[in-house]
Amino acid sequence: MKCAAFDAGICRSCALMGTTYAEQLAGKQRHCETLLAGHPSLEWLPPVASPEEGFRTKAKMVVGGTADDPTLGILDDEGRGVDLSECGVIAPGILATFPTLTAFIGHARLTPYDVPSRRGELKHIIVTEAPDGGLMVRFVLRSEEAVPRIRKHLPALLDALPRIAVVSANIHPEHKATLEGDRELHLTERETLPMRIGDVDLLLRTRSFVQTNTTIASALYRQAREWIDAADPRTVWDLYCGVGGFALHAAAPGREVTGIETSADAIESARTTARQQGLEGLRFEATDATAFALAQTEAPDLVIVNPPRRGIGRELAGWLERSGVRTVLYSSCNAVTLAKDLEAMPSLAPVRGRVLDMFPQTKHYEAIVLLERR
Structure with missing residues (x-):
């Protein structure tokens, strides 16, 4: 590879x-x-x-850049966003969502969190894909400030990506190197994503662990x-x-x-x-x-x-x-x-x-x- x-x-x-x-x-x-x-x-x-390649069915993407030009990937040594939207180990079905998700960031005016200045709202986007193509999307935010805008534009996101079953906002106010916070706000009626693994349909909740x-x-x-x-x-x-x-x-x-x-x-x-x-x-x-x-x-x-x-x-x-x-x-x-x-x-x-x-x-x-x- x-x-x-x-x-x-x-x-x-x-x-x-x-x-x-x-x-x-x-x-x-x-x-x-x-x-x-x-x-x-x-x-x-x-x-x-x-x-x-293409084996990771859960992508934990750091959001960098700006609301008009966001990146999904990692941060460099200076805290700037590095785009990994073509990462080869992430499942193709997840990679296919990234253009729509980056467009949604702009529509909802979700300002990426800037690590050096400690300003901004959107820290991470976490996307999980089930074997049947169903998706869970989680927005990790510094506060609830952006949640109303996510709710407002969510119908358009669901229309653009009908495979999405679960959407949530995770609130992570602390400035530290952890992926998510303790509070989860569910933004869709469904709160679980069925994951067929082996012979069992496991039900994945937003904060539950499942192998990637x-x-x-x-x-x-x-x-x-x-x-x-x-x-x-x-x-x-x-x-x-x-x-x-x-x-x-x-x-x-x-x-x-x-x-x-x-x-x-x-x-x-x-x-x-x-x-x-x-x-x-x-x-x-x-x-x-x-x-x-x-x-x-x-x-x-x-x-x-x-x-x-x-x-x-x-x-x-x-x-x-x-x-x-x-x-x-x-x-x-x-x-x-x-x-x-x-x-x-x-x-x-x-x-x-x-x-x-x-x-x-x-x-x-x-x-x-x-x-x-x-």
């Missing part, structure tokens, strides 16, 4: 750009195998390749379900469950599945999905994963953990080590913390592992490991 912005030194987000995809995938496999080399019982399945590579996320859930069904547990916990991807794929007759996630929005999405699809035996609770596990008097047959990059941490790893749980599925976006967590659980031996290339053109990847009690 070639990228003019990378070649010009304008954007270096894709650190492996220019390396052949076969080399990228082999390098990620070597990296993960090296980190987990202390587990000789671990059998590696072939890595799962991704499309090299739908193809690889589907493969990840299929692999997890295969291992879960082979273990045939009666009870399953999905810790850090998000909108319920693993938990919903683990559902089966006679099986009790509990999903735990701190985000109340994500939990509500998971509950709605389970109800709409008639899945039984599922329970979801909005709470901290570690606190939940430590408070239980009985352990399940199988635990799924899908933590953020920091890993599950010593406290939860210690509980899993002591718990008597016979099977653990660990899905990791950071093999360094995965390796550290495995060292804290010596009674749970990694028996199978797989690298899934969730993030082509970068050094990042997803790994899933099946652990069984010795």
Whole structure:
């Protein structure tokens, strides 16, 4: 894959750009195998390749420039907007919306936020595309000042882009390097975007996390379900469950599945999905994963953990080590913390592992490991 912005030194987000995809995938496999080399019982399945380009179904674009001439992309070292409206890793269906969105910025007089002067209103536009083409568009604003203008011109935007299902304004008043704020104003009647991933229509709310590579996320859930069904547990916990991807794929007759996630929005999405699809035996609770596990008097047959990059941490790893749980599925976006967590659980031996290339053109990847009690 070639990228003019990378070649010009304008954007270096894709650190492996220019390396052949076969080399990228082999390098990620070597990296993960090296980190987990202390587990000789671990059998590696072939890595799962991704499309090299157009795989990102969620675009988080910094808005720069002016209302009359906005840019969607990143900021340079001086805080000026760099246009990445032809970024090769973003899904084509999202790229196709950018001309209409930049025109909307001008029509609604949305002044891009200027980082050096700390003036302006529109900080980011976040666009998510479902496999069926449906779209969620979020405007990240410094205040509510521009919201009436967005509402006024929204019908024209929806006419121009009828694929849009959900529009919201996120209010982010603080001047700091974070993507969004805590308040969300829904501007359309619909508040959820159905995302068909694997065999489940996940319901994505505006502040819910979902994997940005739908193809690889589907493969990840299929692999997890295969291992879960082979273990045939009666009870399953999905810790850090998000909108319920693993938990919903683990559902089966006679099986009790509990999903735990701190985000109340994500939990509500998971509950709605389970109800709409008639899945039984599922329970979801909005709470901290570690606190939940430590408070239980009985352990399940199988635990799924899908933590953020920091890993599950010593406290939860210690509980899993002591718990008597016979099977653990660990899905990791950071093999360094995965390796550290495995060292804290010596009674749970990694028996199978797989690298899934969730993030082509970068050094990042997803790994899933099946652990069984010795």
